[in-house]
Amino acid sequence: MTVPVITDPQQVPDYAPSAFQKWVESLLVDPRDAVFFRLWLRHALLMVPLITVGYVYFTWWWAPVLWAVQLAWLAPPTILMLHCTMHRPFIKSPRWLSRVIPFTSSLMFGIPTGYAEHHVGMHHVENNLRNDLSSTMRYQRDSFIDWLAYFGRFLFLTHLDLTRYFLRKHRPVMAQRAMAGDALHVLVIIALSFVNWRATLVAFVVPYFFIRAAMMIGNWGQHAFVDPSRPGDSYVNSVTWINTPYNKRCFNDGYHIGHHVKQSRHWTEMPKDFLDNQDRYFKEGCVVFEGLDNFTTALLLFAKGYKTLAKHFVRLPGDTRTDEEVIAFLKSRTQRIPDEVAEGAVMNA
DSSP: OOOOOOOOOOOOOOOOOOHHHHHHHHHBSSGGGHHHHHHHHHHHHHHHHHHHHHHHSOOTTHHHHHHIIIIIIIHHHHHHHHHHHHHSOOBOSOTTHHHHHHHHHHHHHTOOTTHHHHIIIIIHHHTTSTTOTTOOTTSOTTOHHHHHHHHHHHHHHHHHHHHHHHHHTTOHHHHHHHHHHHHHHHHHHHHHHHHOHHHHIIIIIHHHHHHHHHHHHHHHHHTSOOOTTSTTOHHHHSEEEESOHHHHHTTTTTBHHHHHHSTTSOGGGHHHHHHHTHHHHHHHTOEEEESOOHHHHHHHHHTTOHHHHHHHBOOOTTOOOOHHHHHHHHHHTSSOOOHHHHHHHHHHO
16 A cells, blocks of 8 residues: 655745845744734735725625635645644734734634634633533434434524533633623623624624534544544544645644644644654554545535545555445444443543
């Protein structure tokens, strides 16, 4: 079996030396992350005027133009910018930028304002097990109906559940941040609705719900294939995608197994980590796809597209399984895992 060749990694942009670049790097803990500050600045300079146009000269024709820019083009890399910067120190000075960048990005694109608290403070701690509020484990992961139940719980109960989780874990500061951030987000939307309710509906309300649905589809795909005997093992409760345009666009986010194994790993180091650990990935029973991403994987599961998934399944060195055998393997990893089974597996690990 041939060794996979990585053709998709997103590298650090080669910015020309300039006074501006020097200033940007002076703000950062890691100069490799200058791309994130530039991204935030560029998106603010695009989005603020575009949204302002809708408030001053509203027409319904503005809506698809805004959504094409906001949701289809700019939101995915912005979400992954926030994801990367919440896992590693980002802003060195001034510290207030560490709060301003996430909040303004969340507001402009409808991203949950408590994303960092939910993702770093809870999801990575619980690692898709029973106490993870975004756990996919108890759902049938090739069922769209189950995903609707999963999304509905997140949409309507996440604020209450997340607050209770942090209080139960004796982390009141996290609870306060999660509540205050999203409360402020909603209050800004309510205030703007008195300025122009139609523009607010288009620019802020629709993205608020759309991005939450998109992120929950993404998380579903990232944790769709779980080994019921080792549900708390990142090698077999997460998925990796290689050689996909998504990685080039979204800071190597497809290397999700490597991210869960070491969440502080820099985004530029993900492809090499995968290549260096292919033998272990095969021995552990990892799920790796080529040419797909977490969203298309989830949609294929909803459509029971196992044949397509098998065609994109990466046969790591030593793997001689047929498509039929891969399909059976994938189906075994999407079955609902009752809490008591998962808890017993963790206790016996």
